[in-house]
Amino acid sequence: MNFKSLLYLVIALLGTTAIQAQDEDFRKKAPEGGPPPRIEFGEYQQFKLDNGLEVIVVENHKLPKVTFQLLxxxxxxxxxxxxxxxxxxxxxxxxxxxxxxxxxxxxxxDFMGASLSTSSGGAYATALSKHKETLIELMADAVLNPSFPEAEFEKLLQQRLSALALQTSDPSYISSTVSDVLTFGEDHPYGEIETRETLENIKLEDLKEYYNENFKPNISYLAFIGDINADEARALAETYFGKWEKGNVARAFYPRPKAPDATQVALINKDGATQSILNITYPVNLKPGTDDAIVANVLNTILGGGLLSSRLNQNIREDKGYSYGVRSTLQYDKIIGYFAAGGNVRNEVTDSAVVEMLGELEKLRTEAVPEQELNSVKSFIFGSFARSTERPETVARFALNIARYKLPKDYYATYLERVQAVTQADLTAAAQKYLLPGQAYVVVVGNAGEVAEPLERVAPVIMYDNQGRPLDKAGLSVPEGLKAMDVIAQYIEALGGREKLESVEDMSMTMGATIQGMALTMKMKQKATGKMAMTVEMNGSVVNETRYDGERAMVSAMGQKQILEGEDADAFKSQAMIHPELAYDKKGYELKLTGAEKVDGEPAYKIEIISPDGSKSTEYFSIESGLKLKTVTTQDGPQGSVTITNRFSDYREVEGMMVPFQTESEGMAPVPLTMKVEEVNINTGLEDDFFKVDKE
Structure with missing residues (x-):
């Protein structure tokens, strides 16, 4: 035997084993975080005009483009x-x-291919650099010489009212509105909300007064960004903004908003909703430029600030499957900051999602963040921060922040060094200061009938309206012994009585509306034998036609015609019924009186209805008049389930029967519709041939 060869073999085996052991040890230990990248910021220049206007110039000649930003x-x-x-x-x-x-x-x-916009906080404009002087002159003219024309004011007011009407039914908008009111208070500037009433109170003189009192150069900053040098920028600033007169601007002081003493659920009902929008929120006293602001950024990134691997996403999305994604924000502000965390979750897991999210906040307060997780998040911040600084707009934003918030000149140059210095202990201390799972508003916009009771096991539930006001339950008690069919009987009597309604053999109605400036007309014909026909016209042209003969249905839209039979046509049975309430006492309908709520301020009984075909709806009937005020149904659509809400008002008598002459509909079209009755005809002898559906 060759002992020398055997010795070599033993040594080689020992070496291999040692290397494998080292590899295993290496894999068990997370690599240490490297030093932060050294950021070399683009140069910028700064100077001040005699009237106090601060000017910032960020040169970048890669593209023949220039941007002007006035703050x-x-x-x-x-x-x-x-x-x-x-x-x-x-x-x-x-x-x-x-x-x-x-x-x-x-x-x-348009001629320059430019863009120009103005706001309550200044102006923004961008164009090719060859148009820079024309553009800056145009922007200065808008900022310094506004004429506030009456016609444009009226036009803008109507646009704002229309936009508001669209927003107020949007669950995300409702969540944001109520969150602001609760977090900051309705009397704080950050907590005020725009309503139809506040908009209609505004006069043109109010706008002029706001402008004259607040648009002053000595509280303003003008940034030049792009293909322009400092000398050109100074000349343009002096020429077009140098004569802007400075003045005093009043500053009001408001009590600092505080987090609630204990966590509460603020529930805003959205009948028919299949998912809830959650937002856990409260105010925080977090100021820009402080050491806490940097630690808070790291903390929030770990919790839910943009990473798919954040704790909230890993728990709520990846582990539990409650949502497609959740996020959190820990926002600084020189007046008052805020914390918010939330997302969209299914009804049946709303309470569980809240518990898990609050649990993640508590865990960061009580358990140290593992070193590997901290290093990973730091690396993410290093990379995203470094990439952002490649854009001249970022350099300008940093320069503006340094000037506005009186930050050290090297604040952003040394930012990553201070991120690197954040420790596990720093994060725990910040979490205990800024993450308050026991003092939060849990704002939930969802179906109260399905989520309210489970949420009560999480925290006390308080019902709010869409504007963040606690619901007034005065006059909302249900008399003992009152049943759903009793309410329906009152409704039938309010319409004119069972005998009158049963005498209606056919009914024709024409309704009109305006949608995005176009005239919409809907003509509906119904027959008591279970037949219906409907046409929808836009600017006089038929865009939709539907007929149902009691067995088959025909639907024609956008030039496409479809014949439906059997179960596919059953959905039209309820539409063909002139007064479906007359059949609610028949076999196949399930009715439940679930309580009383206010509909646009009017107390109403709430009834949940399951039709023979399995479809569900919720109907509201005035406690005082007995008339129907609102219906909510959920239908399957191309993009998933759609909730349709109809509000009925302006009841008028037609041949001894009450008819709602106005219907406000949300969800049926991309924008809310207000349909007004133009003509009603009863018992005109409609022929069956009118509803005939030919076989294909």
């Missing part, structure tokens, strides 16, 4: 019963000046 740092001010005034004043700046009409402004912008 007017108006102190937060409560608008009271005229919420919306400041934002409207800002929009009006570019709708006419002493030198140009709105059309002339728009034509000039």
């Amino acid at each position: 007017v740092d108006v102190p937060p001010t409560a608008e009271g019963d005229k919420v919306g005034m400041a934002s409207m004043a800002g929009e009006m700046l570019s709708r006419g000046t002493a030198n140009r009409t709105k059309n002339e402004i728009d034509e000039t912008v």
Whole structure:
């Protein structure tokens, strides 16, 4: 035997074993975080005009493009019963000046291929650099010489009212609105909400007054970004903004909002909703530029600030499957910051999602973040921060922040070094200070009938309306012994009585509405034998036609015709019934009186109904008049389930029978519709041939 060869073999085997052991040890231990990348910021120059206007110049000549950004740092001010005034004043700046009409402004912008916008906080414009002087002159004209034309004010007001009507039925908008009111308080500038009433209170003079009192150069910052040098920027600033007169701007002070003493659920009912929108929120006293702001950013990134691997996402999305994604925000502000965390979850797991999210907040307060997780998050912050600094707009934003918040000149240059210095102990201390699972508003917009009771096991539930006001339950008691069919009987009597309704053999109705400036007309014909026909016209052209003969249905839309039979046609049975309530006492209907709520301020009984075909709806009947005020149904659509809400008002007598002459519908079309009755005809002898559906 060759002992020398055997020795070599033993040594080789021992070496291999040692290497494998080292590999295993290496895999068990997380690599240490490397040093933060050294960020070399793009150069910027800064100077001040005699009137106090701060000017920042960020040169970047890679593209022949220039951007101008004017920031007017108006102190937060409560608008009271005229919420919306400041934002409207800002929009009006570019709708006419002493030198140009709105059309002339728009034509000039279009000719340059530029963009120009104004707001309550200043103006923004961008174009090719060859147009820079024309653009800055145009922007300065809008900011310094607005004419506030009456016609444009009326037009803008109607646009805002229309937009608000669309937003107020959107669950995400409702969640945001109620969250702001609860977090900051309705009397704080951050907690005020825009309503139809506040918009209608605004006069043109209010906008002028806001502008005159707040648009001053000595609280403003003008940034030049892109293909322009400092000398050019100084000349343009002096020429077009140098004569802007400075002045004093009033600053109001408001009590600092505080988190609630104990966690509470703020529930806003959304009948028919199949999922809930959650938002856990409360105010935090977190100021920009502080050491806490940097630690808070790291903490929030770990919790739910943008990473798919964040704790909230890993728990709620990956592990439990409650949601497609959840996020959190820990936002600083020089007045008052806030915390928010939430997402969309299914009804049946709403309470469980809240428990899990609050649990994640508590875990960060009581358990140290593992070193590997901390290093991973730091690396993510290093990378995203470094990439952001490649854009000249980021450099300008950092320069503006340094000026606005009086930050050290090297604040952003050393930012990553301070991120690197954040320790596990720092995170625990910040979590105990800023993550408050026991003092939060849990705002839930969802189906109260399905989620309210389970949520009571999480925290006390308080019902709110869409504007963040606790619901007034006065007059909402249900008399003992009252049943659903008793309410239906009152409704039938309020319409004219069973005998009158049963005498109706056919009914024709024409309704009109306006949608995005176009005239919409709907003509509905129904026969007591279970037949119906409907046409929808847009600007006089038929866009939809539906007929149902009691067995088959025909639907024609966008040039496509479809014949439905059997179960596919059963959905039209209820539409063909003139007064379906007459059949509610028949076999196959299930009715449940679930309580009383207010519908647009009017107390109403709430009844949940399951039809013979299995479809579900919720109907509301006035306690005082007995008339139907609202229906809510959920239907399957191409994009998933759709909730349709109809509100009925303006009841009028037609041949001894009460008919609602106005129907406000949400969910049926991309925008809310207000349908008004133009003509009603009863018992005109409609022939069956009118409803005939030919076989294909």
